[in-house]
Amino acid sequence: MVAALRSIRVRRGLVGLLALLALYGLAAQIASGRLPTRVSLAKHDIEGVELLPTYSSLVEEGVFLVQAGILLEGAAVSTGRVLAGLLLGSVVGIVLGLAMGWAAGLEYALDPWVVLLRFTPALALLPLYVLWFGLGEAAKVGLIATAVAVVTLQGAYQGVRGIPGVYWDAAAALAAPRSLVLRRIVLPSALPQILASLRIAIALGWVTVIAAELIKPSMPSLGYLLALAGAYPRVPTIVIALATIALLVLVSDGLTLAAYRWVTRWMRRRHA
């Protein structure tokens, strides 16, 4: 910790973040009482809205949300959904991607469908999933899984296709069995790409869950908390929910990045 603070990068980064927080506090203090408190929603106007909540009202709201159990439970439930979708989607995506990268026939046959899904925003599938899988958990998790699968499929595919031809030739020349090729060549060389795509997929999963949780919304969930706070509207809750989601995205991204670094530790890093 102390060692980290000695690094000029870390110190400067902290200064930047603290400056941002201070500026926000200042802006909120100046704005309170000056900004209009009347906002117009789609159909009607609403009084008493604090557009830029001060830190004191944020803390007050945060304490209430935590004590009422809304925030933490919601975060847990939403994280669970993202993880479930991530697990399901990445298993399907990675297996299909590896298979498509390996077997050209399979690639050619599946290619039109992959293109179709690649350019279809996963959210567009939401109404269809509601029809097919009902209003319960399956539609939500399925939606996230679809978004994740499309991205990880491309990562795994490109990982396999990026393997230099000499490796394949060497394996063929030595008559390596398929399982050995998979274990010693395909998986290690595709893993960095897969993890890189997983990072994108996690970000996408968090975007998707926000909308997916509007399917028959029910309370502990961050997506519905956000929607409800927007409907009232209750800005401190919105800001806190946004901050919570951002924090969860940051943590999950950091974990994937750490996994990526660990897996690719055998690759020499070039420091620019």
Added chain:
Amino acid sequence: MRSPGRRRVVLGCVSVAVLVCFYTLVSNVGRLVDAELLPEAFARLSRPDLLPPTQDIFKAVVSLVTGELPPMEGHHAHPSGHVSQLVEQHVTLQGALLASVLRVLFGVAVGGPLGILTGFVLGWNRTADDYLHPIYVLLRSIPSLAFITYVMLWLGHGEAHLLIPIVYAVFTTVVIPTYHGVRDLAEVYVRAARSLGAGGRLLFARVILPAASPAVLSALRYSLIIAWMTTVGVEMLMGDDGIGHLLVGGGLWSSRLQIGVDPAVIIVGILALAAAGYAMDAAARIVSDRVTFWARRRRAW
């Protein structure tokens, strides 16, 4: 020996044809065969409200493109409430697509330069990067669809609060590849240019800009897809027009999810979305290949 290109086309076409035929058969099985005779799993699949028969999808396309309902004939032909409602509101498929594509282009046109500029500043200036990078990472972590209601409180319900999340999504997407394109520029180029006396504007225009351009262009191309997803998302949540609105009909809240969406419309919408997304991506690919023809990579396999 047949060429791999031809094999790709043939297998792709066969796969599409087989699945379309299979789907047509499954979705029509209830009409062709008495439901009693089918095994139960199969009978459950033959529900036109879940799996619309292929011909119904075609009819939905025709209605949505021409803006006219098909004439009534027989007991199967009456269009769903979803289609007739859209036709009543004068929503056409091409109109919705145009509205969405314009939003995407706006997002890329505004968010792209902002992101490129930020990427250049962060990539080139180490001090600025140290101070601003954590802020960028924090900003990037907020999903674009999450803050749409907050923007609406500030700006009211209109076009601006739909566009801002799209601009934001493009911006955050473009920054990182640009940043890496500039930062990881091979040091030799910069040193060579410097030792030959190039500096300032010349160094930027003749060395940095061209060297970073493949990264920038691929970032812009990728941001098109991101913008496309965000556009559909905001339109589904709050739009009054566009393809996302066509899918769920204005606000996921109030929405048709309870009234009942017509799967034929959704499938038409998805096919249109994929086609338009593919077309935009192909156009971007052609343009970026033209511009950075000199950087074409040697294929690794």
